[in-house]
Amino acid sequence: MRYRILGSTGLRVSVVGIGTWQFGGEWGREYSQPDVDAILDQGRDSGINLIDTAECYGDHLSESRIGDYLSRHDRSHWIVATKFGHHFNGFMSRDDRFSAADVLAQLEGSLRALRVDRVDLYQFHSGSDALFQDAALWEMLAAQQRAGKIGHLGISILGKGSEWQARQAREVGAEALQVIYNRLDRRPEQLYFSHAQRDQLGILARVPLASGLLSGKYSPGTKFPVTEVRGSFDADKVDRDLAEVERIRRTEVPAGIPMAQWALAWCLKSPLVSAVIPGCKDADQVRSNAAAAELVPGD
Numbered sequence: 001m002r003y004r005i006l007g008s009t010g011l012r013v014s015v016v017g018i019g020t021w022q023f024g025g026e027w028g029r030e031y032s033q034p035d036v037d038a039i040l041d042q043g044r045d046s047g048i049n050l051i052d053t054a055e056c057y058g059d060h061l062s063e064s065r066i067g068d069y070l071s072r073h074d075r076s077h078w079i080v081a082t083k084f085g086h087h088f089n090g091f092m093s094r095d096d097r098f099s100a101a102d103v104l105a106q107l108e109g110s111l112r113a114l115r116v117d118r119v120d121l122y123q124f125h126s127g128s129d130a131l132f133q134d135a136a137l138w139e140m141l142a143a144q145q146r147a148g149k150i151g152h153l154g155i156s157i158l159g160k161g162s163e164w165q166a167r168q169a170r171e172v173g174a175e176a177l178q179v180i181y182n183r184l185d186r187r188p189e190q191l192y193f194s195h196a197q198r199d200q201l202g203i204l205a206r207v208p209l210a211s212g213l214l215s216g217k218y219s220p221g222t223k224f225p226v227t228e229v230r231g232s233f234d235a236d237k238v239d240r241d242l243a244e245v246e247r248i249r250r251t252e253v254p255a256g257i258p259m260a261q262w263a264l265a266w267c268l269k270s271p272l273v274s275a276v277i278p279g280c281k282d283a284d285q286v287r288s289n290a291a292a293a294e295l296v297p298g299d
């Protein structure tokens, strides 16, 4: 495994982390505690030390599974990142809850679920610019940071993008940006990299496999079931993306290298990207994803 320092946080994160939206049950299967244990055991054995979760991957469900694991293993090995701002109502349904009082209650819920006394990285979860502009929210978070319940603050920027939030990050005390970044979506290079460089913000690349499309195992015409998140994607766009993935596989991926590993290492070409956080379905995917670190040139 390779490690990079996440912006100005001083946190030494493995360049490959584990995204855990999957544990909330919206990716076509339910995760038992033994399923999660196997994934996190493999992560630790592969040198991974970064977990990304959120309040609304199930109603604190993903966090609870991680917390159960952490309560039985070495908590100090892990850098735990979670998020705030939503209430989970059911499959792919959430309400915004970004007021200072709501977020304070969520923080307590996350600490309980994760069974920790501190969240290492607490991220604004893809809220609008209007919700971001709330001095009371950021004052409350700074107070919780002083109280030791939050290590560092981050912003998980909404999917359609917000350069303005990246520009404001330092103002509100954030030290990391989580953005969609992968071989099919290079907008962050223009939108965020210069802010990250200037303000020493660590970048976490989420959806680094383009929701699995960049694994190379799907062909145009693939239909995902409605029981998982990808079943709600625009089918025409998925087809166009898969055609582009085939072109990339033919023209850019060296022979003999699994495309998923290549795609993760591609995101890490810039040292501004501290880590990728691929969602992992099982321990085999964790093992394969961790091996992508070997394709990353030394810093």
Ligand SMILES: NC(=O)c1ccc[n+]([C@@H]2O[C@H](COP(=O)([O-])OP(=O)(O)OC[C@H]3O[C@@H](n4cnc5c(N)ncnc54)[C@H](OP(=O)(O)O)[C@@H]3O)[C@@H](O)[C@H]2O)c1
Binding pocket: 018, 019, 020, 021, 022, 027, 052, 053, 083, 125, 126, 156, 157, 158, 159, 178, 206, 207, 208, 209, 210, 211, 212, 213, 215, 217, 260, 261, 277, 278, 279, 280, 281, 284, 285, 286, 288, 289
């Ligand atoms: N707003 C936000 O803050 C936000 C939004 C989205 C995601 N996130 C975070 O980012 C993480 C990653 O994003 P994501 O999970 O949406 O997308 P992703 O990482 O691009 O894709 C994950 C999917 O790729 C497939 N996969 C993973 N490793 C593989 C391998 N080695 N070989 C083949 N297939 C592999 C798996 O699906 P199949 O095997 O079923 O194809 C897996 O469910 C999430 O778990 C979450 O922590 C945050």
